[in-house]
Amino acid sequence: MTKLPELYVAVDVEADGPIPGPYSMISLGMAVVGRPELTFYTELRPISDDFVPEALAVSGLDRDRLLREAPPAEEAMAAAARWINDLRRIGRPVFLGAPAVFDGMFAHWYFVRFLGKSPFNASGSGLDLRSYWMGRTGCEWVDSRKPLIKQQLQLTDLRHTHHTGEDAVELAHVFDAVLKSRGSEVMQVVAAAVVEDGRLLLVSKNIAPEVFYLPGGKPEDGESAEETLARELNEELGVSPLDMDLLGHVDGTAVLEGVPMRLTVFVTRIDGPPAPAAELAAMGWTNGRDSYIPRLAPAIRDQVLPMLAESGVFGR
Ligand SMILES: Nc1nc2c([nH]c(=O)n2[C@H]2C[C@H](O)[C@@H](COP(=O)(O)OP(=O)(O)OP(=O)(O)O)O2)c(=O)[nH]1
Structure with missing residues (x-):
C-alpha cells in the first residue's frame, strides 16, 4: 500500500489570556496547506471567569455572547478532532502553527483536557512557520517574522484579520508558498x-x-x-x-x-x-x-x- 501524503494543518487560536486553564481559547481555525477547500472554524465557550482585556481585544470577540452561544469546550474540541481524523482518509495530518508554541500550547492542552488525547500526536509537536523559514533560508530569528516572509514571497495582499478561520487560511497559503519556493533555490x-x-x-x-x-x-x-x-x-x-x-x-x-x-x-x-x-x-x-x-x-x-x-x- 502506498503511504498517504503528509497534510500540514495550519492551526490558529485566539485566546483571552496567555495560557490555557486560567484563561480560555475562544476560537479555533484550521486549514489544510495546499487544499484551500478544507477548513474548520469554531468558537468556544470560555472555561473560566478570568480574562485579560488586551488579549480579548485582539480577536474583538464578545465574551458574553460566547458564554451564551458558543459550544462548550468538550463539544468544540470533539468537532475539531473529528475534522482532523476525517483528513486521515486522504493524508497524515501534521500540526502547523505560527507560532507553534502559543497556538500549539492551547490546542494541545484543550484536546488533552477535554478529549483525553490530541488527534495530532501524544506530544503536541508539529511544525513552526518561522523555524522552518530560518532553516530554509539561513536567516536570523528576527528576520523570520510572518510579514517579512510574506514580503519575500509576494504575498502582502494576504490579510491577517485575527479571525482564526481566516488567519488559518492565511497561514496555509504562506506555508504552501514557502514549500513551493523550495524548488527555485x-x-x-x-x-x-x-x-x-x-x-x-x-x-x-x-x-x-x-x-x-x-x-x-x-x-x-x-x-x-x-x-x-x-x-x-x-x-x-x-x-x-x-x-x-x-x-x-x-x-x-x-x-x-x-x-x-x-x-x-x-x-x-x-x-x-x-x-x-x-x-x-x-x-x-x-x-x-x-x-x-x-x-x-x-x-x-x-x-x-x-x-x-x-x-x-x-x-x-
Ligand atoms: N563556473 C563554473 N562553476 C561551477 C562549475 N562546476 C561547479 O560546481 N561550479 C560551481 C562553483 C561555484 O560554486 C558556482 C559558480 O560560482 P562562480 O564563483 O564561478 O560564479 P560567479 O563568477 O558568478 O561568482 P561571483 O560573481 O558570485 O563571485 O558553481 C563549472 O564547471 N563552472
Whole structure:
C-alpha cells in the first residue's frame, strides 16, 4: 500500500489570556496547506471567569455572547478532532502553527483536557512557520517574522484579520508558498566547454585554487544563459565566444557554495588566447588523462566529461 501524503494543518487560536486553564481559547481555525477547500472554524465557550482585556481585544470577540452561544469546550474540541481524523482518509495530518508554541500550547492542552488525547500526536509537536523559514533560508530569528516572509514571497495582499478561520487560511497559503519556493533555490550556473587541440580549458578561483572547473558563472538579473557566458568569459579570460552550442544541463552540487546547482554547459570556441583575470587562481588545459582530472569539480568529472565524450567533442 502506498503511504498517504503528509497534510500540514495550519492551526490558529485566539485566546483571552496567555495560557490555557486560567484563561480560555475562544476560537479555533484550521486549514489544510495546499487544499484551500478544507477548513474548520469554531468558537468556544470560555472555561473560566478570568480574562485579560488586551488579549480579548485582539480577536474583538464578545465574551458574553460566547458564554451564551458558543459550544462548550468538550463539544468544540470533539468537532475539531473529528475534522482532523476525517483528513486521515486522504493524508497524515501534521500540526502547523505560527507560532507553534502559543497556538500549539492551547490546542494541545484543550484536546488533552477535554478529549483525553490530541488527534495530532501524544506530544503536541508539529511544525513552526518561522523555524522552518530560518532553516530554509539561513536567516536570523528576527528576520523570520510572518510579514517579512510574506514580503519575500509576494504575498502582502494576504490579510491577517485575527479571525482564526481566516488567519488559518492565511497561514496555509504562506506555508504552501514557502514549500513551493523550495524548488527555485537551485543555483543557476552557465559554463563553457572550450576545446582546442584536443584539450579542455579549465579554471580555478582564488577561493578554492585546487578545484578546477569550466569557465563561467552565475547569471545576473535578466541575463540569458548566452549573455552570462559571454560576460563571464570576458571577465575571467578577456575573450569572447565565437559560437555557443548547448551541450546540456547538469544537476549537481555547486562546488564552492555547496548548494544545489543546475549547470548549463555550452561548447564554445573563443576569439583569442585566454588571459586569466585576477579573480582566477589558475588556468590550464586538460587532455582528460592528466593530473587535472582528480582536481575537477565532481559535476564536471562525473557528468560533463561523459557528455563531452558522448557528443564526440572531447575525450574520445
Ligand atoms: N563556473 C563554473 N562553476 C561551477 C562549475 N562546476 C561547479 O560546481 N561550479 C560551481 C562553483 C561555484 O560554486 C558556482 C559558480 O560560482 P562562480 O564563483 O564561478 O560564479 P560567479 O563568477 O558568478 O561568482 P561571483 O560573481 O558570485 O563571485 O558553481 C563549472 O564547471 N563552472
